[in-house]
Amino acid sequence: MKDTIKAFVFIIILIIIICVLNRVFSPVGSSEGGWYVAGAMRDMYKQDKNTIDVLYVGDSNVYTGVSPLEIYNNIGVTGFSASTPGQDAIGSYYVAKEFFKTQSPKVIMLDTGEFFTTKEFFTELSTRSEIDYMNFSFDKLDLINEDYMDFSIKEKLSFLFPVIRFHDRYQKLTEFDIRKLILQSETSYKGYLYDKKTNKYESKGKNNYQKYKEDYQKKQKGINIDNTDLHIEKYVKEKIDELKLLCNQNNCDLVLMTMPTTDERAIEKYEIFKEFANEKELKYVNFNFEIDEPINWETDTQDKGNHLNIKGAEKVGRYISKYLSENFELENKKEKPEYKKWNEALQAYNERKKEDNV
């Protein structure tokens, strides 16, 4: 008996040490590659309980294009951009599940950007970002065991123990990797990753919004999505059904949104998403064709049309503010004393914009 207890204690201490090492060695939040994004995701654990009304989920277009503080500034509605690089529907579903543990959002806006993405196009960064930011829970285990992901035993273990995957980061460890164990301050603007860079989109035509809209109206008549080779993946449909159910159980509305894009097949996709939203009885909003203030791909993108910069995020923010005001009855929290932190965050955000002359 004594030996059994000893062995048990030995293993428990070992697990604790490994858990600490997991956090230290995991690149989440570090400046390497795109790992700072998953670090921003951890900001969701730093939000006060039940203070967020809108959750924005999806891929990189969300954390670069949806600035919750912009929307808070406009209509006083709180939100959080819980998005990771290439986040697929599976990742979004588990983000929402994780989010409901501490928050009661009224609306979830899900980006359609990865609806056509199959497993072959998942990258290590996209997959791991979806998983590694999460605290340990049964939901995390469910995510790791998702059939569609089809992870090997080694991969599954490495998700539970990131130190196994990132053990060779001992060569790159910085003071931050230790500090992040106790770091309380947020590293993002409510999940939004601020970027003021402007790197214009080179292709002509798209920059002329009027022409783009006219082209769309012309093409719309000719588009026949019955013959398209674009299909929303089965796993996406299944996960959206699950997400819808989750939202229903939590009195929350699910909205599909398509972020601004320079995608050549945006029109075709628009039609597909509209039909899909109809079929699933979901609201759908497209920021390419329904936005009042069009994106200028010469000034509003940080990387040649791939992602928006702060100017683009401002435009999207204004449109989302309008959309939320028109479609939902969400409370303006600006004057509420318990949202003091939000006003402070907004102030810091506005000051940064002011510094950057945005």
Add this chain to the structure above:
Amino acid sequence: MLINSIEFIIFLLVLVIIYKLMPKKIKWVVLLVASYVFFVLNSGKYTIFILLSTLSIYIAALKIDKIGNNASEKAKTLENKEEKKRLKNEAKKKKKIVLTIGIIVNISMLIVLKYSGFLIGEFNHLFKINIPIFKFLLPLGISYYTLQAISYIVDVYRGKIKAEKNFGKVALFLVYFPQLVEGPIGRFDRLAAQLYRPNEITYKTITYGSELMLWGYFKKMVIADRVAMYVNYVFENYTEYTFLIIILAIVGYTLQIYAEFSGGIDIVRGASDIFGIELDKNFERPFFAKSIDEFWRRWNITLGAWLKEYIFYPVSLSKVSLKITNLSNKYLKKSNLSKVSAVALSLFCVWLGNGIWHGSGWKYIVYGMYYYVIMMLGKIFAPFGEKIIKTFKIKTEVFSYKLWQILRTTSFVCIGMLIFRADNLKVAFNMFKSIFKVNHLERIFNGEAFLLGGLKVQDIIILIVSSLIMLYISIKQEKGMKVRDTLAKQNILFRWIILYGVILSIIIFGIYGEGYNVQSFIYGGF
């Protein structure tokens, strides 16, 4: 399923639980089933060969026993001594025939699977013909279990052991999973009883076994696979390097193979210890050896012992050998050369066997012959060496002389390792020549020479520190310390710090996962 894989750890954990839960009577059956699962997972359809091998030795041993028993029974009824002798000789002849068939069956399988490619290739080359060469995958551990199979029937033939009547038990002796990967080569008289008895898995067997396994993983994953990065790079690009870099690669390979082979043996011995089954030692700190003779008594011990028992002795007692001994006694009198020539043939067979066992190809034969020549020269010039020591009054009991002996032996071993590692003999020879050329000295002074194959400064530091730890432990063991016993006597805090330290070193500094090329066990391919 590599023994340094997570699958192996899971396999072992599951097996420990099942073994612990099973009734005493069928514990050995659990090991048998698990070993076959392990074998099938590794070798698939080639499992048929170990089954054939088992069947052949099972039948041969029973037959040998039966012939002996029948002869003894019959002899009891005979009064005449001459008759008894004739009966005994007849039985011996019959037993020898069965033994020979048993050996041929087992050796044939080994030759077909392991050496046919080489032999047919050489045959084609010699006679300018084109017999198609079939490439077989090797069943797991064929070089090990074949020797075990032969030792079993020879021991039955010699009357050292009784033939096992239970086929399952013979099968377990041959297929017991820890020893399949890279030995040690077990002997029936020491191993069988341990395998068949219902062993208790206790806190002690688990801790002792796990500690040995951890030490093995440390040597394999932290040292061997790290130094392999440098070694592989230099051996693949040897034409670009000379002098110190080639020396470092050769010494590095010697370190790699030692840390890996002895580490692998520690892992399998540790795994076996958990079940209360003690496998034979295969290493006794070989780099403290002061002569090549001694080195081979400390390195791959079970192979050396097997060669001695089943090749050296039989050849020494053969008619040819006795003839050579008589002739040398006659012409060389009782000189040193007479003694040397008496063992020349036996040692030749031993080293030829050693070389061939290591692989198919000329370089392996040369590898064996290299040690044969060194040993023979050592024996021939031994009196000359003694004379020098006497003449110059060299102190042989002092540290400096022992160090010289160790360095001399290690240097010979390193050259042997060069032959073993190089792609072929020509490469080995060219690399050896490159040692004496000095080019690009700046690579040494600017540190480039040490950072090849992706090694970083941190890797060098880890290598030095971990090798020093290995050296420290070896010195302590050489002085008689039993590391696990000593550790068990320490206070729990110290003990656990050490264990956590080793575990975390393996997790953090081990070479595994993304971006690393995990090396297969070199001796695991035999």
